Amino acid sequence: MSILHRLFVVSLLLMLGVTGIANATVTATRAQSTAGALVTSSATYVALGDSYSSGEGNPGSKPDQWLNTAGIPALSTDGCDRSALAYPPLVAQELGVTSSFQFRACSGAVTGSTYDASNFTKGSPSVLFGKKGFETSQLTSLSSATKTISLTVGGDDLGFAKVLAACAGIMVKEGPLSEVFASRAPGASQAKCNSDLAQSQSIATSVSSSPPSLEGALVDTYTQILTAAPNATLFVLNYPQFFSTPSVPTFCPLTSAIRVGPASLYLGISSSQLSDINNLEVELNSGIATAVQQVNQTLGSTRIELVNDNLLTAVNGLTCNTKTMSNSDINGVIFSAPGSISTLFKDCFLQKDDLVPHCGGALTAVKSNLIAKGSLHPRPKGQALMAKALESAIQISTPINLANWRFSDVYSKDGLSESETF
Numbered sequence: 057m058s059i060l061h062r063l064f065v066v067s068l069l070l071m072l073g074v075t076g077i078a079n080a081t082v083t084a085t086r087a088q089s090t091a092g093a094l095v096t097s098s099a100t101y102v103a104l105g106d107s108y109s110s111g112e113g114n115p116g117s118k119p120d121q122w123l124n125t126a127g128i129p130a131l132s133t134d135g136c137d138r139s140a141l142a143y144p145p146l147v148a149q150e151l152g153v154t155s156s157f158q159f160r161a162c163s164g165a166v167t168g169s170t171y172d173a174s175n176f177t178k179g180s181p182s183v184l185f186g187k188k189g190f191e192t193s194q195l196t197s198l199s200s201a202t203k204t205i206s207l208t209v210g211g212d213d214l215g216f217a218k219v220l221a222a223c224a225g226i227m228v229k230e231g232p233l234s235e236v237f238a239s240r241a242p243g244a245s246q247a248k249c250n251s252d253l254a255q256s257q258s259i260a261t262s263v264s265s266s267p268p269s270l271e272g273a274l275v276d277t278y279t280q281i282l283t284a285a286p287n288a289t290l291f292v293l294n295y296p297q298f299f300s301t302p303s304v305p306t307f308c309p310l311t312s313a314i315r316v317g318p319a320s321l322y323l324g325i326s327s328s329q330l331s332d333i334n335n336l337e338v339e340l341n342s343g344i345a346t347a348v349q350q351v352n353q354t355l356g357s358t359r360i361e362l363v364n365d366n367l368l369t370a371v372n373g374l375t376c377n378t379k380t381m382s383n384s385d386i387n388g389v390i391f392s393a394p395g396s397i398s399t400l401f402k403d404c405f406l407q408k409d410d411l412v413p414h415c416g417g418a419l420t421a422v423k424s425n426l427i428a429k430g431s432l433h434p435r436p437k438g439q440a441l442m443a444k445a446l447e448s449a450i451q452i453s454t455p456i457n458l459a460n461w462r463f464s465d466v467y468s469k470d471g472l473s474e475s476e477t478f
Contacts, residue, residue, distance in 0.1 A: 098201050099158035101151065102288075103144030104183055104194045104281065105208040108295060109161035111142025111439055113387050113430025125197070127159045135189060136162035136181075137429060141436045143293075143443035144206060150447055153204075160194040163429060166212045171272030174259055176215030183209050184280055195284045202285040206363075206446055208293045210340055213273055214256045219336070220389060220431070223249035223329045227307050227322045236307045238326050253332050260339035270340070274347035282351070282359055290360045291449055292348050293442060294341040297366055298386060298432050300373035304330055308376035310389035310431075322378075323389060330376070341366055365445040369438055385438030389431040 103109055115121055116139065120129035123138040127145050138159050139145075148157040166172065168182025181188030184195060198205070222245070225238040239246040264272030281290055301308070304327040313320035325333070348362045372385040381388055434442065 098156065098199065099197055100156040100201060101144075101148055101153045101204040101206075102158045102197050102202050102285070103148075103161050103206050104197075105161040105206070106165040106183075106212055107137060107161075107163035107429070107433060108208040108211065108442075109142065109144060109206065109293070110137050110159075110163050111139025111144075111161075112137040112163045113433040114139040114141040114436055114439060116141055123159055125159055127154060127157045134191070136191065138162075139439075141439055143439045143446060146440065146443040147206070147446050147450070150443070151204075151450065158197040160197050161208075162188060162191055162194070164188070164212055165194070165209060167209055167273040167277040169273035169276040170267070171264060171276050172213050172259065172268045172270065174213070174215070174255065174268040176218060176255070176259075177213055180212060183207075183277060195281065198281065198285040198288070200285070200287050202288040204450060205281060205285060205288050205290045206293065207278075207281070207290060208295065209277060210270055210274055210344055211295055213268075213270055214259055214336065214340060215252060216256075216333075216336070217431070219249070219252045219256055219333065220325070222252045223325050223333075224323055224389070225307065225325060227309065227324065229313075229320045229322065236326075238307075239329075249329065253329075253336070256336055257332075257339070260336060260343055270343040271347055271350075274344060275350055278347060278351045278360055279354070282355070288359070291363050291446055292344060292360060293363045293446065294344050294366045295337060296369035296386065296434050296438055296442065297371075297373040298337055299330060299334055299376070300371060300384075301330070301376050305376055309378055310374065310376075312378055312381065312388070324376075361449055363445050363449045365442045368441045368445055369434070372438075374432075385435055385441065387430050387433050387435055 107113075115137075121140040122130050123140055123145065124130045124134070125138075127138075127148060129140065138161065142161070144159055144161065145154075145157070148154045148159075162181050164180050165183050166177040166180045168177075168184035168187075179187070181191055182193070184193060186193035186196075221243055223239055224244045225236060227234055227236045239249050259268045260270050262269040262271070264275060267273075278290060278292065282288070299308075306327055307322075307324055308327065308330045309322040309324040311323045313322055345362055348360050351360050352358060369385050372383065374384050374386050374388060375381060
């Protein structure tokens with residue numbers, strides 16, 4: 057085994073040790089969580105949706121920056137990762153409706169529509185029906201008193217996190233030397249990457265009459281929301297730009313470096329996989345726009361509006377360059393490590409004398425997903441841009457003038473420091 061190969065194994069073990077402890081801490085905290093405030097039906101502004109609306113990845117520096125369903129600081133999280141720095145509470149405060157605001161968005165939420173019965177959505181919390189802990193259906197917070205609804209949903213229906221986990225590769229760098237192991241992170245493989253990407257693309261492009269279909273699931277979801285809130289306008293936000301990369305290298309690092317002596321380890325995806333994921337996001341946002349238009353045509357009204365926050369975030373997506381990664385509005389990929397380090401090492405690397413991780417047993421036992429919460433999610437300044445886009449749409453105001461709006465008014469610290477540049 058070469059020196060570089062040995063460094064690869066040592067680097068991976070150290071990475072797993074560090075992130076495994078962090079992941080265990082998060083799990084323990086969630087085990088102590090309590091139910092959120094009881095949902096009322098008198099809210100005038102209700103925020104529905106998934107982690108892009110809940111604010112996952114932005115707990116802030118204080119424990120009370122996690123919120124319950126009433127938008128009130130809570131000392132522990134219920135697993136929905138509702139953040140005080142997410143766009144819904146920012147908008148509620150700006151519009152002066154905090155006393156009649158319901159914050160129901162929850163990490164991992166899918167549509168729950170029968171139009172999407174894919175493997176990606178099994179066991180996930182649902183916007184329509186609610187399946188997570190103490191969480192009831194998000195629709196129970198809607199009534200004739202509701203005037204404004206915001207929503208992001210669809211990304212988890214396409215299994216974005218699972219695709220990333222299946223495709224993740226590793227690069228080991230020592231001085232001028234580097235070696236890339238495409239789709240060879242623990243739990244990943246080229247075959248699984250290809251399979252998950254194909255399934256996601258099929259869901260994204262299938263029409264309503266051929267489920268699982270993103271378009272059909274979204275149309276069904278939007279219609280049920282508007283039925284539950286007959287006097288409300290539904291503002292559907294599309295997804296912020298994940299990558300803003302003018303030129304794509306052979307390997308796109310999505311994490312900062314973990315140093316081990318003279319070597320550094322990065323996790324990321326290949327250029328072709330990056331292209332596939334970019335195209336998948338285009339299909340996702342296109343499907344959202346098509347579904348909004350279809351529901352408006354069916355209802356013969358404009359009770360549903362598309363909020364194009366992707367336009368505001370397009371410039372500051374991830375760049376595949378650790379030197380500029382900290383300037384992005386989007387977090388890079390955060391990897392967690394499941395299970396025992398010694399078991400994982402034995403299962404992955406001692407069965408065969410090569411660098412292909414043979415991790416089936418260890419990872420299956422812990423229901424592995426190496427992608428930690430917060431990966432490819434908006435940082436505080438990204439959430440603030442989403443808030444400005446929604447405020448503009450709600451108030452039917454003039455186009456957003458970013459030059460006259462200071463992000464520092466909302467939050468002064470952002471992002472994760474990067475440990476190495478190329």
